[in-house]
Amino acid sequence: MGDLFLPVMVVGGVGLFFGLGLAIASKTLKVFIDPNISRVQEILPNANCGACGLPGCAAFAKAVVEGRAQPGGCIPGGEKVAVNIGDILGVSAAAADPMKAVVHCRGGKREAMDRSIYKGIEDCHAATFTGNGSKVCPDGCLGLGSCVKACLFDAITVNENGLAVVDRDKCCGCGKCVAACPRNVISLIPSVHKVFLACSNHDKGRLVRRYCTVGCTACTVCAKATLSGAITIENNLPVLDYGTEEIFIIAHAKCPAKCYMDLVKGRPKANIDTKCVGCGRCAEVCPMKNVISGAPGQRHVIDKDKCIGCGNCINNCSARAISMWGGLGYDAVDMRNKRQRNTSTG
Amino acid sequence: MTDSLTGIVQISIAAVLIQNFVLARFLGLCPFFGVSKKLSSATGMGMAVVFVMTVASMITWWINKAILIDMGVEYLRTIVFILVIASLVQLLEMVLQKFTPALYDSLGIYLPLITTNCAILGVAIINTGINVFSGTGYSFVESTVNGAASGIGFTLALVLMAGLRERLELADIPKSLDGLPIAFITAGLMALAFLGFSGLSFFK
DSSP states (O other), X not given: OHHHHHXXXXXXXXXXXXXXXXXXXXXXXXOOOOHHHHHHHHHSOOOOOOTTSSSSHHHHXXXXXXXXXXXXXXXXXXXXXXXXXXXXXXXXXXXXXXXXXXXOOOOOTTXXXXXXXXXXXXXXXXXXXXXXXXXXXXXXXXXSOHHHHHOTTSOEEEOTTSOEEEXXXXXXXXXXXXXXXXXXXXXXXXXXXXXEEOOOOOSOHHHHHHHBTTOOOOOOHHHHHOTTOOEEEETTEEEEOTTSSOOOHHXXXXXXXXXXXXXXXXOOEEEEOTTOOOOOHHHHHOSSTTSEEOXXXXXXXXXXXXXXXXXXXXXXXXTOOEEEEOOTTOOHXXXXXXXXXXXXXX | OHHHHHHHHHHHHIIIXXXXXXXXXXXXXXXXXXXXXXXXXXXXXXXXXXXXXHHHHHHHHHHIIIIIIHHXXXXXXXXXXXXXXXXXXXXXXXXXXXXXXXXXXXXXXXXXXXXXXXXXXXXXXXXXSBOTTTSSBOOHHHHHHHHHXXXXXHHHHHHHHHHHHHHHTTSOOOGGGTTHHHHHHHHHHHHHHHHGGGXXXXXX
C-alpha cells in the first residue's frame, strides 16, 4: 500500500500544485482581448498578403477593432468584407476602390526581339542579374514568372507568347506582383479602367522600332488625341492619369504602334436613328476620321466597322438620336459609368 | 571557482557543438524541420527554445532534487517532468502576454509548439544524469548553463538549416527530392559535419 501511496501523492501533488497555479494565474494574469478581433479575423481572406499595409490578417483585424485601420482597408476582401466588418463593429463601411494588376508589356516572343538565349534559374530576378535578361528591350516582361510565384491568388499566368497575363476575376489588387517584378512592368490601376498602356519602354522611338513591333515610340499621338489632357509624355513614355474621368479609348484607337490594350472584348457601336435632323454636331466631336457621314439636313450614318464606341457623339446630339448598340462582354455597370463620365466631361 | 568556471565553459561548448541537440543527439527534430523554412521564424523559434530550456532546467533541477530524490521516486521522473514543463510553458505564456507584450508577440506563437517538445524534456533528463566532465551530478548552475547552451545549440542548428533551405528554394532540385526529402538529406550532411566537433577533446 505504501508503495502505491507515495507515487500517487507525488504526481497528484505536483499536478494539483501546478493546476491550481495555472488556475490562479489565468485569473490574475488575464489579458482582455476584444472578441471582435477574432470575429473580424474569421471573415478576412486570411491570405496574409499585406496589401493593407499591415503584417498579416491578424494584425489588420487588431488594427481595425482598435480603430487604427479602416474597415475597407482589406483590398482582396473588397466590399463584402468591408460591409461584414462594418456590421461587427457597428459602423458603416465603404470598400476602397478596387485595384487590378495590369502588365505594361505586350511584346512577347513574337513581337520583341531577343539578343541572347537565357538558360538558367526560371526567375526574372536571376535573369535580370545575368545581363539584364534576354530581351533587347530593357524594360519588357521577361516571362519567367516571378510574379506568378508571388501571386497568392493564382491570378497570374505566363502565356505561350512568354508574357505575364493577369486574370481579372482572380486578381485582388494586393500588389505582391508589383513588388516581385524586377522590371517594374506590373502596376495597379482602378478596376473601372479597362484601357491601359501595354509598354514600359523609355527608349527613343527609332531605337524601339528596331527591336519591338508593339513598343511605344513616344509619338505623342495619344496625348494629343486625348483632349482632357489625362495623358502626358514623360521620359519617352505616356503617363496615364487614372484619377480623371478619361477612359482612354480614343488613345487606344489612335495609337499607331498598338501599344494600348483594351480589356473589353467588344465595345458597343453608336447608331443614329430616324430622329436625326442632320445637324452634323456628331461628326464634329467624333475623334475618328470618316466614321460619321451624311449631308447637312439628312440622316447621318455611322460606319460600324470604324466606330470605336467612345460615346462622344451621344451627348453632343441635338435630337437625342444616337444610342449605343451591341457590346459583347460589356456590362451595364461599365456602360453607366461611361455615360456619367461623358456627361460630366461634356 | 576556477574549476567550476572551466566546467561551465566545457558544458557550454559540449552542448552547443559536440553534443548538439539536433545534429548529435537527434532530439527536437520535429521543429527542426517544421520551422526551418524561413530564417525569421527559425530565429524566433530558437529564442523561444533557449528561453524555455533555461527556465525548465532550473525548475526541473529543483523538482528532481527536492521531490523526486528526497522521496525516492526517481522512476516518476518522465511523467513529473512532462507535467512540470507543460504547465511551466503555459504559465510563461501568460506571464509574457501580461507583462511583456512585445516579447510575447515575437515568441508567443512558438511557445505552444514547444510545450512537450522532446528537446526540452531531453535537457531536463540529461541534467539529472552524470556530468561527464566532473564525474558528479549537475549542480544548479551547471544544469542552468546546460539548458541555455543546449538551447543555443538548437538555435544554431535551426538557423543554419533555415539559411540552407532558403537557398534550396531557388536551387534546381529534381522534383522527387524537392521539399522535405532534400531537407532530410541536408540535415544528414550537417550531422556528419558536426560529427567533426567530436574531435574536440575536453576529457582529461
